[in-house]
Amino acid sequence: MLALRGIGAMIQLRDVTLRRGPEPLLEKARLTVYAGSKLGLVGANGTGKSSLFALLLGELSVDEGDISLPSDWRLAWMAQETPALAQPAIEFVLDGDVALRAAEAEVEAAQAAEAGERIAYAHAQLEAVSGYDARARAGSLLHGLGFSASVQDKPVADFSGGWRVRLNLARALMCPSDLLLLDEPTNHLDLEAVIWLEQWLQSYTGTLILIAHDRDFLDNVAQGIVHIEHARLHQYSGGYSAFERQRGERLAQQQALHERQQREIAHMESFITRFRAKATKARAAQSRIKALERMERVAPAHVDSPFSFQFPAAPRAGNPLLSLESVSLGYAQAPVLRDVNAGLAPGDRVGLLGRNGAGKSTLVRALSGDLAPLSGAIQTARQLRVGYFAQHQLEQLDTHASAVVHLERLGGNADPQQIRDFLGGFNFHGDQALAPVAPFSGGEKARLVLAMLVWQRPNLLLLDEPTNHLDLEMRHALNVALQGFEGAVVVVSHDRYLLETTVADYWLINHGRVDAFDGDLDDYRRWLARDQRADDSTSESPANRPNNRAERRAQRQATAQAKAQLRPLKKRVETAVGRLEKADIALQALDTQLANPSVYGDDQREALEDLLREQARLQREREAAEAEWMQAEQALESAQSTA
Numbered sequence: 001m002l003a004l005r006g007i008g009a010m011i012q013l014r015d016v017t018l019r020r021g022p023e024p025l026l027e028k029a030r031l032t033v034y035a036g037s038k039l040g041l042v043g044a045n046g047t048g049k050s051s052l053f054a055l056l057l058g059e060l061s062v063d064e065g066d067i068s069l070p071s072d073w074r075l076a077w078m079a080q081e082t083p084a085l086a087q088p089a090i091e092f093v094l095d096g097d098v099a100l101r102a103a104e105a106e107v108e109a110a111q112a113a114e115a116g117e118r119i120a121y122a123h124a125q126l127e128a129v130s131g132y133d134a135r136a137r138a139g140s141l142l143h144g145l146g147f148s149a150s151v152q153d154k155p156v157a158d159f160s161g162g163w164r165v166r167l168n169l170a171r172a173l174m175c176p177s178d179l180l181l182l183d184e185p186t187n188h189l190d191l192e193a194v195i196w197l198e199q200w201l202q203s204y205t206g207t208l209i210l211i212a213h214d215r216d217f218l219d220n221v222a223q224g225i226v227h228i229e230h231a232r233l234h235q236y237s238g239g240y241s242a243f244e245r246q247r248g249e250r251l252a253q254q255q256a257l258h259e260r261q262q263r264e265i266a267h268m269e270s271f272i273t274r275f276r277a278k279a280t281k282a283r284a285a286q287s288r289i290k291a292l293e294r295m296e297r298v299a300p301a302h303v304d305s306p307f308s309f310q311f312p313a314a315p316r317a318g319n320p321l322l323s324l325e326s327v328s329l330g331y332a333q334a335p336v337l338r339d340v341n342a343g344l345a346p347g348d349r350v351g352l353l354g355r356n357g358a359g360k361s362t363l364v365r366a367l368s369g370d371l372a373p374l375s376g377a378i379q380t381a382r383q384l385r386v387g388y389f390a391q392h393q394l395e396q397l398d399t400h401a402s403a404v405v406h407l408e409r410l411g412g413n414a415d416p417q418q419i420r421d422f423l424g425g426f427n428f429h430g431d432q433a434l435a436p437v438a439p440f441s442g443g444e445k446a447r448l449v450l451a452m453l454v455w456q457r458p459n460l461l462l463l464d465e466p467t468n469h470l471d472l473e474m475r476h477a478l479n480v481a482l483q484g485f486e487g488a489v490v491v492v493s494h495d496r497y498l499l500e501t502t503v504a505d506y507w508l509i510n511h512g513r514v515d516a517f518d519g520d521l522d523d524y525r526r527w528l529a530r531d532q533r534a535d536d537s538t539s540e541s542p543a544n545r546p547n548n549r550a551e552r553r554a555q556r557q558a559t560a561q562a563k564a565q566l567r568p569l570k571k572r573v574e575t576a577v578g579r580l581e582k583a584d585i586a587l588q589a590l591d592t593q594l595a596n597p598s599v600y601g602d603d604q605r606e607a608l609e610d611l612l613r614e615q616a617r618l619q620r621e622r623e624a625a626e627a628e629w630m631q632a633e634q635a636l637e638s639a640q641s642t643a
Contacts, residue, residue, distance in 0.1 A: 009035045009070035011056070011179075011207070013233070017064035018051060025051050027231040028065070035070075035178075038201070038208040040218040040240060043228030044306070045443050045471050049211045052228070053077070053181050056209070069179070073207075076177035078185060082164035084157035089147065089167055092156050093138045096171035099129045129176075141170040144196040145189070146356045162188035162391075173200065182210040186217055187468050190356040191494040192528060213472050215240045216496040240472075308477060309425035309451075311485040314459035318381035319345050321460050321488055322367060327376035329359070329366050335374055336362045338512045344460065348488040351499045353517055353524050354509035360492045363514065364390070364464045367490060387458030389466045394445040399438035403428050403448050406437070407455050426451045427474075442469035450478065459487035467495045496521055572632040579625035587618050 011033040018026040025048030033039060041049050054060040055067055057077060076096070085092060095101060103126040110118040126132065142152050145166045156167060165188045172182065186194050194217060201208060201221045209226075212218050218225070218240035225236045225243035236243040323343040330336040336359040344350070344367075352360045365371035366378065368388040397406065407419045414422075423433045426447045437448060446469040453461075461482075467475050475498065482489065482502045491503055499521060506524070508517035510531075517524065590611065593599060599608050 012068050015065035016062045019063050024231050029233045031233045038223045040222035040225045041211045047228040073178035075179050076172050076175035077181040078172040079168045082168055086155045088153045090138050090152045093170045093174050096174035100131050100134050103129050103131050141173050145170055146193045177206050179207045184211055186214045189494055194494045214495055306427040310481050311454055312457050314457045314487050315383045317383040317459050321381050321384055323379045325377045328374040329362050330374055340514045344488045349504040350490045351503035351506045352492045353506050358509040360509055361464055364462050368462050385458045386460045387453040388462045389453055390464040393449050397437050400436050403433045461489045464492045576629035576632050580629055583618055583622035583625055590615050
């Protein structure tokens with residue numbers, strides 16, 4: 001990563017018109033990008049984001065207007081396809097640095113010619129392009145993106161499509177650049193790799209333009225947003241949340257959208273109230289409430305979304321919906337997870353955390369019934385109806401059948417018009433709903449699989465990376481629909497916004513175990529850092545491990561003592577949360593009474609005064625309980641950090 005050349009330089013689009021078919025993708029578009037800017041490029045699928053990248057790369061020409069880039073800028077971009085090469089993965093990544101490869105070739109040629117002066121100049125040039133530490137830099141990039149040291153020399157052909165996407169990303173980051181173009185770099189990454197990439201891009205010194213559908217990622221990396229809308233480029237300052245707020249304020253001024261906007265806000269408020277009443281973990285619940293309140297604020301920015309759907313009521317099922325008893329899971333008698341004991345009740349909302357390869361998808365497959373346990377038992381309730389979303393299902397669609405036919409095959413008594421109306425909520429309209437799905441994009445296929453899932457009225461949703469290929473508007477619609485879903489949800493996702501706004505509890509999958517994780521995503525980020533340091537310490541200093549029975553016994557005793565000291569603090573937290581929940585429930589019941597017009601009659605004045613006094617008392621009780629809750633949680637956190 002080298003310092004940007006040409007300070008003061010800029011990219012300029014002046015009255016650019018670009019046509020790809022009868023309708024222009026861009027028309028009289030203007031944009032100025034200053035050196036060192038970090039911009040997120042957003043807009044609905046098909047509006048021209050990738051075409052704009054092709055313009056910047058010189059792969060397309062404008063139909064009208066002109067575009068200019070500094071002539072000395074070095075460009076790096078993320079390719080979308082990778083052939084099945086026999087070349088080792090790390091060599092493929094090193095190829096991204098063209099200057100490095102040229103310097104290496106010159107060293108080799110100079111040595112073959114046995115020309116002393118030429119050899120000296122060649123080595124000086126290799127040093128100038130940081131050639132002597134290039135392999136270490138490539139290895140660091142691969143490690144950050146989830147490739148262990150043991151696989152970095154494997155042929156590119158040995159990796160699946162998703163891992164080849166990561167190789168393309170590493171190759172783009174390896175290239176020294178003044179302008180870096182990244183098209184959906186977080187697709188196919190797990191949460192840990194997304195966090196690493198975020199930190200890498202924050203320290204990148206060049207000009208960055210990225211297409212992404214992960215709003216938290218955009219918030220943490222982008223300093224401005226360029227939105228393609230109605231064939232124009234609209235530039236906003238700040239991250240994605242700032243863009244949503246600014247766009248929402250502009251849309252609020254349009255009277256035609258005002259009524260729908262108010263319905264969206266009311267929906268958010270209802271869910272936040274319901275969630276708060278069910279909260280059982282102080283710190284985790286508080287984090288989620290803040291995320292939901294944030295979602296309420298940004299809802300107005302999406303009132304003109306082409307997507308609108310909700311989950312229909314599902315059959316009631318027993319409690320627990322599903323339970324795992326001493327279950328081991330794996331493949332070919334090789335366990336990935338051992339002795340799993342867990343259960344799901346109606347209304348549970350669980351996010352699965354864990355490093356890549358820890359077994360998150362293995363657990364979801366077992367919950368769906370696709371993977372039988374190696375040992376133990378999985379019990380399911382009568383009337384359990386599972387809706388399972390996974391990436392492989394996109395490839396299992398019948399390419400010769402239409403979206404309407406796919407839903408008809410699922411059964412039910414709906415007539416064709418009902419099906420077409422339903423598909424309209426997923427933005428499948430007119431001929432597209434009746435045409436074969438073969439030419440559908442990845443995003444369109446993902447929307448169809450989600451539509452099929454919703455159509456089946458599940459009471460347990462299993463979502464394994466559901467937002468891959470979905471644009472920001474569809475992700476928002478999915479979030480809103482999940483809030484209204486009354487069944488249980490289990491989610492694996494690298495989209496932090498989805499996790500923060502749709503789940504209530506986390507399970508951590510680590511070293512073959514599945515355990516409840518008491519915290520939020522910030523806590524998980526800190527856990528990752530601690531776990532990495534512990535791994536490093538263990539690998540570097542094996543002598544530090546307890547190596548005799550007495551040491552291990554002393555360690556167990558110390559652990560037990562620490563847990564005993566924490567127990568009263570946890571009890572204090574639980575008591576405070578119980579008081580808070582009780583006050584919330586009583587206030588909701590009181591609000592229902594106060595909403596009755598008959599309470600305000602002249603003959604009810606005394607009763608009304610009693611209700612208002614009780615409301616004031618409950619509000620004071622709630623405030624006191626909330627204060628105690630946060631104090632207890634702070635005390636528990638402090639004790640845990642020193643334990």
